[in-house]
């Protein structure tokens with residue numbers, strides 16, 4: 508089976524009703540990113556950060572995967588698929604994708620604020636337990652925090668993601684402005700024989716020598732066109 512790797516961003520979930528970050532009206536227009544999505548912001552005002560993620564987690568209950576997520580999952584019948592996502596929502600999982608690498612963490616998980624990547628401290632949240640409150644403790648006794656990779660923190664899953672991209676026969680980039688590294692740098696790890704597709708209604712800055720095939724559509728319509736091309 509050919510290896511098909513997806514790299515998805517906030518635009519993948521836009522049609523499910525989840526705001527992107529840098530489109531007009533995006534999350535970073537409503538919140539100062541350094542206050543709610545950086546490690547300095549967390550230590551400056553942890554209660555504000557908990558509130559920001561509690562609000563985003565509460566929204567997850569009312570959103571469902573879109574046609575794009577479902578088509579990504581359906582390709583597992585014909586390809587060896589890996590989904591590398593910058594998104595912290597669980598819509599790829601809900602759509603049925605099995606092999607997912609979350610580069611920036613997961614909204615439905617919580618962890619230690621002392622050692623966020625300690626596997627013994629990472630816990631699943633669920634619809635009956637969506638809030639993290641100040642005073643909630645992780646297994647190591649530290650304050651419980653969102654299992655999110657904030658600006659200023661390392662991206663532990665970047666090595667496994669690079670390994671997958673290096674082996675890809677086809678790479679499909681969907682719904683990311685490719686503004687944030689190291690995720691945005693993944694596209695440069697493709698083998699010279701790898702076919703690269705980009706699905707995004709807007710122009711995205713990519714290295715022209717990569718010969719990227721840009722499907723200038725949203726995730727759902729773009730995935731329909733891609734499935735016809737594959």
Ligand code: APR
Nearest residue numbers: 516517518521527528529593682683684685687709725726
């Ligand atoms: N379908 C596909 N793409 C879309 C759609 C859609 N319906 N709507 C918007 N887009 C595209 C936009 O054109 C843009 O290129 O999705 C992209 C969204 O870009 P960003 O908002 O920058 O989101 P993303 O690239 O995922 O941000 C990366 O930045 O803030 C951090 O950690 C956060 O993971 C996030 C990272």
